[in-house]
Amino acid sequence: MLRKGLIVCVISMIMCPIAPSQEVKTSKGPPETVKEALLRHGISSDEQSLLLALGNSDPEVRGLAAIQLGVEKGKDALPALLAALGAEKEPNAKVSMAAEVARLGDETGIIDLRMICDDKTTPAYIRLQAARRLQYLKDDYCYETVEGLAATAPDPDSRIGALYLLTNVESMSKRDTRKVRGLVVRALGDSDVRVRVAASNQIVLIGKKSDLPFLERAAGAEKDTDARSSMERDLETLRQKWGP
Numbered sequence: 001m002l003r004k005g006l007i008v009c010v011i012s013m014i015m016c017p018i019a020p021s022q023e024v025k026t027s028k029g030p031p032e033t034v035k036e037a038l039l040r041h042g043i044s045s046d047e048q049s050l051l052l053a054l055g056n057s058d059p060e061v062r063g064l065a066a067i068q069l070g071v072e073k074g075k076d077a078l079p080a081l082l083a084a085l086g087a088e089k090e091p092n093a094k095v096s097m098a099a100e101v102a103r104l105g106d107e108t109g110i111i112d113l114r115m116i117c118d119d120k121t122t123p124a125y126i127r128l129q130a131a132r133r134l135q136y137l138k139d140d141y142c143y144e145t146v147e148g149l150a151a152t153a154p155d156p157d158s159r160i161g162a163l164y165l166l167t168n169v170e171s172m173s174k175r176d177t178r179k180v181r182g183l184v185v186r187a188l189g190d191s192d193v194r195v196r197v198a199a200s201n202q203i204v205l206i207g208k209k210s211d212l213p214f215l216e217r218a219a220g221a222e223k224d225t226d227a228r229s230s231m232e233r234d235l236e237t238l239r240q241k242w243g244p
Helices: 006-014 034-040 047-053 059-087 091-103 107-118 124-136 143-152 156-166 177-187 193-206 209-221 225-242
Strands: none
Touching: 034 059, 047 059, 059 091, 059 107, 091 107, 091 124, 107 124, 124 143, 124 156, 143 156, 143 177, 156 177, 156 193, 177 193, 177 209, 193 209, 193 225, 209 225
16 A cells, blocks of 8 residues: 655655755654754864765765855865765765765766766666756756656666656756656556556646546556545546646
């Protein structure tokens, strides 16, 4: 049975960038800021502490420190961030560092994020993180990679993340919307119930009248009670939007 709120949790982990607002999703309670997350690890946000934290043994701390240093020092942080980025091997931390370097205007960050996105040996969820950070910077270089991952990513969470990246309104305005809708429609038949529900949710947002039969069939064939109820609600919304 589909667990309520699971899709939201997935989107929070995969989709949401760490932006200047500096919020980090936690499993319980409201999001904490990057500064608060560092304090949880015993790291203060003065310059010296952040510089030292770039070499911390914990990759999460290294990534958080890079973000906070960029916020605190702006472009003055670039020499230290570029050095840390060049030495970083752990994928999550590398994405965080590259994204902060890119946000501060250095092309090296963009190049590294694109390389991560292109690297088929990198786990799908990491490639999607890189794609999301680039999308946040108005760079759709990874869009075709995301199209592929929507269907082929080995884990359901990544397939869900790819669907949400694909249907970003700004990105879709530059693309063949029929192709994107086709990918979302195909996801209605995914082997994982969470992906099917995510696809249904997205069809409501981007679907056309011609997509109604696909959602009708998916809802009729759905075995999971909660998922079927969700699809039926989406179907009614789409009918109201486009007529019977």
